Amino acid sequence: MKHTIEMNVNGEAWAVDVAPGETLLEVLREKVGVKSPKIGCERGDCGSCTVLYDGKSVRACLVLAVEAEGHEITTLEGISHDGLTVLQEKMVELSSFQCGFCAPGIVLSVHELLQERPDPSADEVKEAISGNLCRCTGYDPIVDAVLEAARIGPGDRG
Amino acid sequence: MTTTPTAVPTTTAVAGGIGTSPLRPDGIPKVRGEFAFSGDLHEEGMLWGATVRSPHARARILSIDPAPALAIPGVHAVLTQDDVPGRKTCGQAVKDQPVLADGETRFWGEPVAVVAADDAETAARAAAAVAVRYEPLDALTDPGEAERQGSVFRTMHVVNGDPDRRGEVVVEGYYETGTIDQAMLGTEAGLAVPDGEGGVDLYVATQWIHEDHEQLYASLGVEPGAARIHLSGIGGAFGAREDLTLQIHLCMLALHTGRPVKMVLDRAESFAAHVHRHPSRMWYRHEADPDGTLVRVEAKLIFDGGAYQTTSHAVIANGAYFAMGPYHCESVDVVGIATRTNNPPNGAMRGFGAVQVCFAYEAQMDKLAAALGMDPIDLRLRNALDAGDRLPTTGQVIEGAFPVAEVIRSLAAMPLPDAGPGGDPRHLPGGAGLTTTAADIRRGVGFAVGFKNIAFAESFDDYAEARVTLTPDGLLVETAAAEVGQGMVTVLQQIARTATGIEQVEVAFVDTAAIGSAGSTSASRQTQMTGGAVLEAAEAVRDEALRRAGGGTLSGEGVLRDGVVVATLADVLAEGPITELVRFRHPPTTAPSETGQGDLHAGFSVAAHRAVVDVDPDLGLVRVVQVDTAQDVGKALHPAALVGQLEGGILQGVGMAVMEELRIDDGVVRNASFTDYLLPTILDAPDVEAVLIEEPDHWGPFGAKGVGEPPTISSTAAVVAAIRDATGRDLTRAPVRPEDVAGV
Numbered sequence: 001m002k003h004t005i006e007m008n009v010n011g012e013a014w015a016v017d018v019a020p021g022e023t024l025l026e027v028l029r030e031k032v033g034v035k036s037p038k039i040g041c042e043r044g045d046c047g048s049c050t051v052l053y054d055g056k057s058v059r060a061c062l063v064l065a066v067e068a069e070g071h072e073i074t075t076l077e078g079i080s081h082d083g084l085t086v087l088q089e090k091m092v093e094l095s096s097f098q099c100g101f102c103a104p105g106i107v108l109s110v111h112e113l114l115q116e117r118p119d120p121s122a123d124e125v126k127e128a129i130s131g132n133l134c135r136c137t138g139y140d141p142i143v144d145a146v147l148e149a150a151r152i153g154p155g156d157r158g
Numbered sequence: 159m160t161t162t163p164t165a166v167p168t169t170t171a172v173a174g175g176i177g178t179s180p181l182r183p184d185g186i187p188k189v190r191g192e193f194a195f196s197g198d199l200h201e202e203g204m205l206w207g208a209t210v211r212s213p214h215a216r217a218r219i220l221s222i223d224p225a226p227a228l229a230i231p232g233v234h235a236v237l238t239q240d241d242v243p244g245r246k247t248c249g250q251a252v253k254d255q256p257v258l259a260d261g262e263t264r265f266w267g268e269p270v271a272v273v274a275a276d277d278a279e280t281a282a283r284a285a286a287a288v289a290v291r292y293e294p295l296d297a298l299t300d301p302g303e304a305e306r307q308g309s310v311f312r313t314m315h316v317v318n319g320d321p322d323r324r325g326e327v328v329v330e331g332y333y334e335t336g337t338i339d340q341a342m343l344g345t346e347a348g349l350a351v352p353d354g355e356g357g358v359d360l361y362v363a364t365q366w367i368h369e370d371h372e373q374l375y376a377s378l379g380v381e382p383g384a385a386r387i388h389l390s391g392i393g394g395a396f397g398a399r400e401d402l403t404l405q406i407h408l409c410m411l412a413l414h415t416g417r418p419v420k421m422v423l424d425r426a427e428s429f430a431a432h433v434h435r436h437p438s439r440m441w442y443r444h445e446a447d448p449d450g451t452l453v454r455v456e457a458k459l460i461f462d463g464g465a466y467q468t469t470s471h472a473v474i475a476n477g478a479y480f481a482m483g484p485y486h487c488e489s490v491d492v493v494g495i496a497t498r499t500n501n502p503p504n505g506a507m508r509g510f511g512a513v514q515v516c517f518a519y520e521a522q523m524d525k526l527a528a529a530l531g532m533d534p535i536d537l538r539l540r541n542a543l544d545a546g547d548r549l550p551t552t553g554q555v556i557e558g559a560f561p562v563a564e565v566i567r568s569l570a571a572m573p574l575p576d577a578g579p580g581g582d583p584r585h586l587p588g589g590a591g592l593t594t595t596a597a598d599i600r601r602g603v604g605f606a607v608g609f610k611n612i613a614f615a616e617s618f619d620d621y622a623e624a625r626v627t628l629t630p631d632g633l634l635v636e637t638a639a640a641e642v643g644q645g646m647v648t649v650l651q652q653i654a655r656t657a658t659g660i661e662q663v664e665v666a667f668v669d670t671a672a673i674g675s676a677g678s679t680s681a682s683r684q685t686q687m688t689g690g691a692v693l694e695a696a697e698a699v700r701d702e703a704l705r706r707a708g709g710g711t712l713s714g715e716g717v718l719r720d721g722v723v724v725a726t727l728a729d730v731l732a733e734g735p736i737t738e739l740v741r742f743r744h745p746p747t748t749a750p751s752e753t754g755q756g757d758l759h760a761g762f763s764v765a766a767h768r769a770v771v772d773v774d775p776d777l778g779l780v781r782v783v784q785v786d787t788a789q790d791v792g793k794a795l796h797p798a799a800l801v802g803q804l805e806g807g808i809l810q811g812v813g814m815a816v817m818e819e820l821r822i823d824d825g826v827v828r829n830a831s832f833t834d835y836l837l838p839t840i841l842d843a844p845d846v847e848a849v850l851i852e853e854p855d856h857w858g859p860f861g862a863k864g865v866g867e868p869p870t871i872s873s874t875a876a877v878v879a880a881i882r883d884a885t886g887r888d889l890t891r892a893p894v895r896p897e898d899v900a901g902v
Contacts, residue, residue: 019279026278035198036191038393040343041425045832048343076191084186092185095798098806099643100188101195101343101393123584126840133832135343135394136643138805139840141798 007068009034010078018065025049025060027068028075036076036104040133047132050105051075057112059131076104079111086152087111090145098136106132110146119150168704169659169712176656176860179798182648183665184641195391196363197347197422204349205234207411207421208281209404210271210288211430212263215297215500215825219261222271223289232276233284234415241410244379248402250369255466255503257377257406263292265465265502266826267430274411274419297500299825301439301462304497311463311496312471314478316551316754319489325445325453329525333442333518334891335874336819338435340507341837344393345428346403349420350412357384358409359669363392365399365640368675377406378413385409388669395642396810397506398432400680401468429830433468433505434820436461436496438477438514444522450532452541454489455482455550459515461504463496468505470496475616476511478754479551483519484562484609484764485541487550492754500825506680508810509610509870516608517892520875524604524882535570538607539563553755557745558856559863561790562764566607568849569766569788575845577601579772579783587772587779589841594774601783602773604879607766608872611759612864613683617749620760622684623674624691626654626699627737630728632662632714633696639676639688641667644866645799646684650692652795653859657696658703659712660727674741682763682864685795686857691742693859698738703730744857761855765789765868767808767876769815769844773884778896782812782844782877789848792855792863800865805846807869813838814870815877819893 002017009032016031025042028034028051040048042061049060052074079085084092087110097103106129113120113128120128125146126139134142174180187193224236239246239258246260247253259270271288275281298304348362357380364370367387375385392399404421411419423431438461445454459477463470478494507513527534542562548555579585579596588594614620625636633654641647651663676688700712707717707725716726730736748756770784785808794800817836821828829835854861874892882889885899 029198030278035194038195038344039197039422039424040345041832043425043831043833046343080190084189088186088189091189092181095179095182095645095802097188097643098645098799098802099342099344099392099394100184100193101643103189104191107189107191123582127584130839130841133343133837133839135341135396135810135837136806137802138809138846139843140805140846141802142840 003066005066005069007070008072010074020066022065023061024063024065024068027065028060034075034077038101038104047105047109048102050108050132052108052112057109076107086154087114087146087149090149094141094145096141096145102132102134106142114150122147168700172655172659172661174652174655174661176652176795179796180648180652182645183651184647193391195344195393196361197344199349199361199390199420201349201351201418204418204420205274205276205415206278206281207272207274207408207419208285209269209407209427210285210290212259212266212268212270214263214292214294215266215299216295217263217292218295219259219263219270220291220293226289227273227284227287230280230284230287232280233273235274235411236271236288237410237414238271242377245376248373248377248406249467250401250469251471252467264500267502269407272407272411274415297825299499299501301460301497301499304499305460305495309498311467311498312474314474314494314754316478316490316492318550318553318755321489321491323454323489326448327446327529328443329522329529330443331522331525332890333440333521335438335514335517336893337437337822338507338814338818339429339820339835340396340398340432341835342394342396342398345423345425346431347422348404348408349418350408351418352412352416356380358412359386359388360405360409361388361390362405363390363399365395365642365680366678367638367670369678370402370405371670373402374405374409378409383671386669386671389640389667392640392642395679396508397680400506400678401433403431425832426830429827430502433503435507436463436473436504436514440515440518442518442522444526446526446530450530450537450540452485452487455487457481457492459494461496461514462499462501464499464501464503466503468503470504473505473511477515479758480512480610481515481519481551483516484543484607486543486547490550492551501822502827508807509867510681512608512610512871513874516606516871517875517878520606520872520879521890524879535566535605538566542566551754552758554757554759556762558761559790559792559853560762560764561851561853564851565764565766565788565790568851569768569786572786572847572849575770575784587774587781594777594779598774598776599772600775600884602771602880602884604769604876604883606872606875606879607764608868608875609762609764610867610871611762613681613687613744613760615747615759617747620677621741621743622676622687622691623739623741624688624695625673625737625739626692626695627735628699628703628727628731630731632660633658635663635665635692636668636673637676637688638668638670638673639684640679642679644803645796646688648799649685649689649795653689653692654696657693658700660714662714682866685862685864686859687742687744689859689862691740694742695738695740699736702736706730706733761857763790763863763868765872767873769876769880771877771880771884773881773899775885775899778900780816780881780899782816784845785812785873785876786847787869788851789865789868790851790863791865792858793852793861794850795860795862801848803865804848804869807866808846808873809838809843811870811873812842812844812877814892815874816893
């Protein structure tokens with residue numbers, strides 16, 4: 001049984017045939033072809049598949065694709081555009097990741113935080129990414145990058 | 159082969175050379191989500207693979223009926239042991255593990271059959287539909303019983319010094335550590351593409367493509383050149399990718415179906431598919447003279463290797479050789495046993511046998527200090543080894559830097575954080591749930607020192623190849639070494655830059671057909687090994703360029719004399735290409751004698767950790783507040799990446815100390831998910847301050863040492879020591895559980 005859903009992914013309108021049990025993560029990766037949301041655990045534990053659902057961060061592995069009908073989905077591709085956000089720039093500069101598998105999810109979790117709280121405290125940054133696992137770093141350079149990005153502000157890069 | 163760490167006068171000062179922290183070349187693709195991990199690969203017309211795994215710790219396979227799976231539309235193949243075209247077994251040192259189960263399954267999760275289907279969901283349904291009839295058999299899962307039965311992979315007996323030497327002060331202890339998972343975020347994944355001529359190209363995340371290749375072509379029954387392995391994007395490794403998982407399965411399916419086949423393991427399968435850190439049982443007896451001089455150490459170690467050997471022989475060897483820490487001792491007797499059971503196989507994980515023993519010997523050192531009435535740091539300093547000393551276990555004279563005392567003193571001199579957790583509930587054990595209050599918290603401080611060898615040991619022919627080529631635009635470095643996230647790619651660029659004065663350096667990861675082995679990305683070895691190869695090759699390229707130009711200094715613009723370009727790189731290349739392939743070897747090691755004696759190791763690195771914890775002793779809650787470290791690094795080539803290794807390794811040590819453990823009942827893993835196997839989140843991460851001790855090593859490029867493993871060796875021991883300090887309990891098992899802290 002297939003169902004056609006219409007959703008907006010990174011500003012583009014998509015109509016996709018999905019099965020009832022398919023997750024948004026599977027549909028984004030295999031049907032829309034957006035690969036930045038990663039498959040880390042498929043049960044909401046690791047945050048590697050974090051995307052924005054009408055601007056709010058969700059685990060794409062815990063959202064059924066049919067729930068995306070009529071909604072706006074933003075992945076990392078949708079906020080990176082052609083360049084880097086200040087946050088991304090700082091994350092590269094400050095060695096905030098190593099293997100980089102967690103990076104897309106963390107960028108989106110922090111992106112959401114900075115939209116709501118442009119000048120967060122270190123504890124607020126930690127809370128915002130407490131659902132994103134990173135196995136390579138000790139998380140410290142991620143917090144440094146977020147605070148540095150917040151200090152500079154987004155400028156015209158969003 | 160010795161590289162003298164001296165300044166290079168024939169190059170200009172170059173941006174992004176060693177000692178600076180340039181941006182990693184894969185940084186922008188990774189932070190933009192464009193970096194292709196092995197799970198992101200795609201090929202037109204590809205099928206998806208899935209694996210049938212044993213639900214039993216041990217069982218006889220009575221029959222395998224593929225028909226129900228093949229009846230599902232879209233299923234293209236079901237393959238079993240009978241379909242393995244070449245050698246039916248695989249493994250690193252010993253080929254004892256069936257590629258697919260051989261009539262008996264010996265651990266929970268062992269691959270029994272593989273399937274290929276049109277999409278991932280159909281493949282998963284097909285795997286579930288393969289009808290396997292099992293007759294469960296008694297499983298041997300207790301390592302003690304395995305030892306009694308003689309079911310062992312390797313028994314070590316390391317003996318040195320006068321066996322009758324006795325000390326007046328004696329402490330004994332029994333310690334255990336649990337099974338730990340690497341839990342790299344990217345699960346095992348790969349894509350096999352048949353070439354239409356009986357050969358196959360495999361794109362996979364692994365730590366050593368050449369070792370994989372040796373095992374792969376033998377089991378496929380093809381010529382070496384007909385199977386090629388290409389490194390694809392790796393989402394962390396930490397030892398988990400040192401053994402084969404899905405490599406042969408993918409290629410079998412691709413060759414059988416004639417179609418590209420992709421496989422991505424889910425998290426539960428990943429826990430079953432790769433090896434883990436050996437659980438351990440360790441008995442210790444330390445004897446000292448009244449002045450604190452350690453005179454005799456006896457130890458018996460049992461590391462459970464699980465069902466197949468993988469690297470158990472080498473892990474137990476490390477356990478035995480490093481069983482008493484970086485300390486002098488006149489007399490040593492260590493027995494190390496790697497048992498064979500029906501538990502999931504254990505093998506490589508960051509620290510590789512040195513972690514378990516460090517947990518035990520550092521607890522013993524604290525216990526001994528208490529028995530002597532000595533300060534525990536003074537006791538360690540009194541017995542600290544130094545370069546030129548003999549290791550009390552193997553008798554090897556330590557070459558290169560080995561600044562044990564300086565590491566200890568530097569760490570002890572670092573300031574401690576403010577006393578108490580303060581008023582913010584987020585900083586209390588148990589977090590903002592307000593489970594406890596500041597008044598119920600006791601603070602503890604613990605100290606531990608650990609060490610380990612760098613690179614491969616025991617006479618293994620350990621080498622790394624790298625090719626450096628001058629191009630009109632700069633340098634091309636080619637290697638088969640695995641960049642697993644640690645930042646080797648940047649370090650190789652830096653080494654090539656400093657060696658040549660040319661800033662523009664591209665690092666290309668090439669396949670098994672294009673270059674010789676770089677060895678494994680393990681044993682903290684790539685900075686020194688592939689880094690050593692790149693340094694020699696880059697120096698040779700530089701010298702040839704300068705020879706052609708008639709001397710001067712090299713830069714990205716060309717050859718300079720008196721600050722003027724006399725030949726561009728293109729000019730230099732006019733008479734032909736300049737390319738240099740180097741196979742780099744570290745100083746040779748010997749095989750151990752029957753008593754574990756010999757020059758078994760190429761070099762060593764030492765680190766120390768001091769942990770500060772806040773504990774609610776009634777509720778068993780622990781918060782690791784701070785873990786400071788001093789580490790012997792030789793020379794910091796990329797300080798930011800180096801500190802990243804220290805912080806990340808410490809957090810893995812914190813995980814092993816207080817939250818991570820694979821729970822295995824009668825051979826069956828009960829918590830194969832991140833819901834139940836807890837990893838440290840950012841809220842569990844301590845603050846870290848690090849002191850880098852830079853004493854040049856005897857063979858690393860520019861004096862550098864590998865730095866990846868020491869952060870994980872003594873951090874667990876330090877955290878548990880801190881919890882002991884806070885609670886007064888013995889805590890002889892890692893991870894420490896709430897009930898251990900609360901004493902219930």
